Amino acid sequence: MKPTTMMLALAAAFSTPYALAEEDDVQTASDSRQAEVVHNLNEIVVYGSPFSQQIGTQTVTQQDIQNQPTGNGNLTDLLRDNVNVRFSNNAGSSLSAGEISPDEVSFHGEKFYNNNFVVNGMSNNDNINPAQGGGGSNANHEQGLNPYELPAGGTQSFYLDSGLVKNLEVFDSNVSAKHGQFTGGVVVANLIDADVKKASGRISYRTTRDEWAEFHIQEGREEEFNEASKYSAQPQFRKQQYSATINQPLNDKLAVLFSYNRSESDIPFRHSQLRPADQATVAEGTYSTNTKRLSETYLLRSTYLPENGDVWKFTAMYAPHEFKLAKGNVYNGNFTNQGGGYQFDVKWDKEFDNGLRMESYAGYKETGDKITHDGSNYNIYRRTDSIGWRAASNATTNEGGYGSYETEKRTFTLKQDFSGLKFDTGALKHNLIFGWKADFASGKYRRFNDVANNRTYIASNRVVCNGADACIDGEQYARARRLYKAMTNKADDNTYSAYAEDRLKWKNWEASLGVRADHSQFTGNTDFAPRFSTSYDVFGNKKTRLFGGFNRYYTNSMLAYKLREGINSYTDQTRTLLANVPQAWVDSIEGLESGVGQWHMGDIKTPYSDEKVLGFEQNIAGVVGTFKWVNRHSKNSLTRKTTGTGTDRVSELVNSGWSKNDSYTLDVRPEKAWKSKYAHIDWSLGVQVSDSKSNSNTYDDPLNAEADRVEKVIYDGKLMNVGDLPPEDYNQRWRAFATLNTYFPKLRLNWSQRFSYNPGYKNRYLEENNVACSMSVCGDYGGEVDVYNTQKNGSMFLVDWRFVYKQPTVRNQSLDITLDINNVFNKRAVVRTTSSTKTYKMGRNFWLGVAYNW
Incomplete structure (x- = not known):
C-alpha cells in the first residue's frame, strides 16, 4: 500500500473515540531552569533536570521559531543561535543558493554525522551513508553518476520544516543517560499537537529568488558561474514554500490535526558542450534543463484525553524529498535522487498515584534513498546520422544512465521512560529516572535490474540489428560492454538500550x-x-553556581561498508557479428572497478567520546552569564584501511580515527525580557573559542601508510604529525554573535536581529604529496611527507533581520507578514579558499512570507 493511501486510511481511524494523544511538552525557555513544571493539561507534572544538565540544554520555543531570522527554515536553521554549534564552511555559499537541504552541523568538533536528530520520538538519522549527500549544498555532487554508488541523502532522513515544530531541545554537554547513540549533540524536535480546546488553522506562503539576492563570485569567474553548467553554479533559482495546517476538536477529549508543508526550488542547468549535431559550436540552442528540488511533509496527529487522566497521541507522517538533476553533456542523462519516507507512532503518558510517570512509545519508520536514471543503460555512441546531438568530441557522444538503485531502512521502535520516583535517604534527596528502548531495524541496498555501460561502439553500414540491444541498423553496434548485475545486500541493525539515572540533591x-x-x-x-x-550553589540563592561533569557517549552504527560489499563488481562482455547480425553477449572477465575495489566491513568497536565539563554561572542584576569549558576526546572513530591497488584494492572499515577538541563558551542573556508599553526587548550574547584536532574527516578517509598517507606533514612551513593537522571544515577558531529581539505591541511588529562575527581563519590545501622531506624544517626526519599550504579567509561581520507583522482581521483571526533579510549589509565574506579558488557567502537576500491564522 502506498504511504499516501495508508495515511488516508489512518485518518479515518484517527476520527474514532480510540484515537490517541498526549499533553503539551516541555516548558518554554523561561521555565527551563525550574526544578518542576506543572502543565495545565490533565495536571501532569514534568520533573525538570538538575542544573548541571540544564547548562548543556537549549530549548527553542515555538515563539522563538517564528521570530528567528531564517533561510530555508529547516531544523539546523534553528541552531544558529547556539554557541556550542559550528556550521560547515560551505553553509550559505553563493555557489549553491538554490538548494533546500539542511546544512550540516558539528557539536564540539565531532563529526557532523555523529549527532542524533530525534523527530517525534524516533531517530531521524540516516546511518546508511551519511557522509555523502543527495544533491544538496553539502552533498558529494558525483552522486548518481556511477552505477556502483550507495545512494545517500545526507545525515537526516526527513527534511523537516521548522513550522511543524512545537519546541526544539538541543543537548550539547552533560547529556542525560536517557539519550544515546551520538558523540556530537542531540537535537529533539517535538511536533505540533492536535488541540482539544478550539478549532484553528493556518495557511502560509513564503518565497525568494535570484532577483532578490546578491551573488559574490570570485573575480574572473563570473562568466563561468553564469553559464550554470555545474552543480555548484546556480545563478538562477526560485524557491517557494507552502503550508496548510488544520486543527479540529471532535469533542472535549479528542482532536485531529492535519498539516501539509512543501518546499521547492527550480534551478536551470545548461550543458556546456551538448548541442544539436549540426551545430559546430556551443551557441544558441545549447541543451538545457530545469533541475528541481522538492521536499514535502504530510502530517496527521490525533490527541485523546480519557477520563482517567492519561494522555494518548497518534502520529502519521509522510516526508519525501526529491532532487531532479542532470549529468553534464550527456544526452538523456537526467536522473532523480529521492529520499525520506514515512513514520507512524503512538505515545501513551500515564501518571500513577505515587507520582511515578510512565511514557510508553511504539513507532514504525521506513526511509531510504533512491537514484533513478532516465536511461536504463549508458551508451558511448559514435556520431552517425541517427545521433541528433553532439558534445565536445567529434568522434563519440554519451547518452543514457544506469537504471534504478536504492537504499532502504526499516525500523520498529519500542521504548518506555519512567520519571518522578522520589525518595529521601536522610538529608539526601533522590529523583530516579530509568527506561529502556529496543530498535528492530534492517538496512538494504538493491539494484533493480542489470545495467550496462556500452563502452565500445563499432561503425558498420552493414549491421542488421534483428532485435539486438545497443545497435542501430546500418550504422553501429556495441561490441563491448561492462555489465553491472541486479543485486541485493542486507544488514540487520537491531539495538537494545537501557538506562538509569539518580538525580541527587543535598543542601x-x-x-x-x-x-x-x-x-x-x-x-x-x-x-x-x-x-x-554536578553543580554547587555557592550562596544558596541561585546567583553563583559552579558545575562540572564527566561523561561518555557511544555513537550509532554505520551500514555503508556492509551494504557496499560487491556493488562495484562487474562483468565485461563482448560479442561478434555473424552474417552482419550481433550475436549473444559472452563473458570475458569479471572484476571490480579499478580505484574502487572491494568494500569490507571489518570487526569494529563502537566509536566513543569522553567528555569533561567545567564552568560557572553568575547572575548579576538579572543578567545571567554562563562560562563553560567542554573537552571531547573521541576514540575508535571509523576510518578506511586500504590495501592493494587497482582491481585488488580492498577498503575495510576500521577504528583508526580519533579527534580532540576543547571548546570555551560564554553565554550572556537577561533572566527575563525587559517590557514597557512601547517595546519588549530580549537579547543574548555568545562567544565560542575552540581548538580541534583530528586525523580524519569522514569514515571514508584512508589512514594507513599502505594507501596514500604519510606519518608526517609540512603545514604552513612547519613539520608536524599528520594527526596534528587542523580540520578541513568546521574549523573556525572562534566566533561571537548577539541577538536582539524587539516587539512593538502598539504596532504588532516584531523585529529580530542576529549579529555574528567570525575572524579570519586558514584553509589548508594539499600542494604536494609523498615527497622526500628535504626542507630545513625537516631536521633529522628524512621520510616522505605531504606538503600543505594555507590561504587565509578574511573576517566577516554579518547581520540578519526578520520582521513579523500581525494584522488582526475578524473573530480572533489574523494576517501575518514576514520579511527575512539575510546579510543585510551585503558583506563579501570568504567561506573557503584554495590555491586557485575562493568561495564566498551569499550576499544580501530577501525572503517574503504571508500567513493567515484562524
Missing part, C-alpha cells in the same frame, strides 16, 4: 549519577556509558 549541592547500556546486533558490541554531572 546547595546537586548531582546526577547515571549509566547507559547499549547492545548492537550489527557490530555485536555491548557498551556501557557512565554519565556524571
Whole structure:
C-alpha cells in the first residue's frame, strides 16, 4: 500500500473515540531552569533536570521559531543561535543558493554525522551513508553518476520544516543517560499537537529568488558561474514554500490535526558542450534543463484525553524529498535522487498515584534513498546520422544512465521512560529516572535490474540489428560492454538500550549519577556509558553556581561498508557479428572497478567520546552569564584501511580515527525580557573559542601508510604529525554573535536581529604529496611527507533581520507578514579558499512570507 493511501486510511481511524494523544511538552525557555513544571493539561507534572544538565540544554520555543531570522527554515536553521554549534564552511555559499537541504552541523568538533536528530520520538538519522549527500549544498555532487554508488541523502532522513515544530531541545554537554547513540549533540524536535480546546488553522506562503539576492563570485569567474553548467553554479533559482495546517476538536477529549508543508526550488542547468549535431559550436540552442528540488511533509496527529487522566497521541507522517538533476553533456542523462519516507507512532503518558510517570512509545519508520536514471543503460555512441546531438568530441557522444538503485531502512521502535520516583535517604534527596528502548531495524541496498555501460561502439553500414540491444541498423553496434548485475545486500541493525539515572540533591549541592547500556546486533558490541554531572550553589540563592561533569557517549552504527560489499563488481562482455547480425553477449572477465575495489566491513568497536565539563554561572542584576569549558576526546572513530591497488584494492572499515577538541563558551542573556508599553526587548550574547584536532574527516578517509598517507606533514612551513593537522571544515577558531529581539505591541511588529562575527581563519590545501622531506624544517626526519599550504579567509561581520507583522482581521483571526533579510549589509565574506579558488557567502537576500491564522 502506498504511504499516501495508508495515511488516508489512518485518518479515518484517527476520527474514532480510540484515537490517541498526549499533553503539551516541555516548558518554554523561561521555565527551563525550574526544578518542576506543572502543565495545565490533565495536571501532569514534568520533573525538570538538575542544573548541571540544564547548562548543556537549549530549548527553542515555538515563539522563538517564528521570530528567528531564517533561510530555508529547516531544523539546523534553528541552531544558529547556539554557541556550542559550528556550521560547515560551505553553509550559505553563493555557489549553491538554490538548494533546500539542511546544512550540516558539528557539536564540539565531532563529526557532523555523529549527532542524533530525534523527530517525534524516533531517530531521524540516516546511518546508511551519511557522509555523502543527495544533491544538496553539502552533498558529494558525483552522486548518481556511477552505477556502483550507495545512494545517500545526507545525515537526516526527513527534511523537516521548522513550522511543524512545537519546541526544539538541543543537548550539547552533560547529556542525560536517557539519550544515546551520538558523540556530537542531540537535537529533539517535538511536533505540533492536535488541540482539544478550539478549532484553528493556518495557511502560509513564503518565497525568494535570484532577483532578490546578491551573488559574490570570485573575480574572473563570473562568466563561468553564469553559464550554470555545474552543480555548484546556480545563478538562477526560485524557491517557494507552502503550508496548510488544520486543527479540529471532535469533542472535549479528542482532536485531529492535519498539516501539509512543501518546499521547492527550480534551478536551470545548461550543458556546456551538448548541442544539436549540426551545430559546430556551443551557441544558441545549447541543451538545457530545469533541475528541481522538492521536499514535502504530510502530517496527521490525533490527541485523546480519557477520563482517567492519561494522555494518548497518534502520529502519521509522510516526508519525501526529491532532487531532479542532470549529468553534464550527456544526452538523456537526467536522473532523480529521492529520499525520506514515512513514520507512524503512538505515545501513551500515564501518571500513577505515587507520582511515578510512565511514557510508553511504539513507532514504525521506513526511509531510504533512491537514484533513478532516465536511461536504463549508458551508451558511448559514435556520431552517425541517427545521433541528433553532439558534445565536445567529434568522434563519440554519451547518452543514457544506469537504471534504478536504492537504499532502504526499516525500523520498529519500542521504548518506555519512567520519571518522578522520589525518595529521601536522610538529608539526601533522590529523583530516579530509568527506561529502556529496543530498535528492530534492517538496512538494504538493491539494484533493480542489470545495467550496462556500452563502452565500445563499432561503425558498420552493414549491421542488421534483428532485435539486438545497443545497435542501430546500418550504422553501429556495441561490441563491448561492462555489465553491472541486479543485486541485493542486507544488514540487520537491531539495538537494545537501557538506562538509569539518580538525580541527587543535598543542601546547595546537586548531582546526577547515571549509566547507559547499549547492545548492537550489527557490530555485536555491548557498551556501557557512565554519565556524571554536578553543580554547587555557592550562596544558596541561585546567583553563583559552579558545575562540572564527566561523561561518555557511544555513537550509532554505520551500514555503508556492509551494504557496499560487491556493488562495484562487474562483468565485461563482448560479442561478434555473424552474417552482419550481433550475436549473444559472452563473458570475458569479471572484476571490480579499478580505484574502487572491494568494500569490507571489518570487526569494529563502537566509536566513543569522553567528555569533561567545567564552568560557572553568575547572575548579576538579572543578567545571567554562563562560562563553560567542554573537552571531547573521541576514540575508535571509523576510518578506511586500504590495501592493494587497482582491481585488488580492498577498503575495510576500521577504528583508526580519533579527534580532540576543547571548546570555551560564554553565554550572556537577561533572566527575563525587559517590557514597557512601547517595546519588549530580549537579547543574548555568545562567544565560542575552540581548538580541534583530528586525523580524519569522514569514515571514508584512508589512514594507513599502505594507501596514500604519510606519518608526517609540512603545514604552513612547519613539520608536524599528520594527526596534528587542523580540520578541513568546521574549523573556525572562534566566533561571537548577539541577538536582539524587539516587539512593538502598539504596532504588532516584531523585529529580530542576529549579529555574528567570525575572524579570519586558514584553509589548508594539499600542494604536494609523498615527497622526500628535504626542507630545513625537516631536521633529522628524512621520510616522505605531504606538503600543505594555507590561504587565509578574511573576517566577516554579518547581520540578519526578520520582521513579523500581525494584522488582526475578524473573530480572533489574523494576517501575518514576514520579511527575512539575510546579510543585510551585503558583506563579501570568504567561506573557503584554495590555491586557485575562493568561495564566498551569499550576499544580501530577501525572503517574503504571508500567513493567515484562524
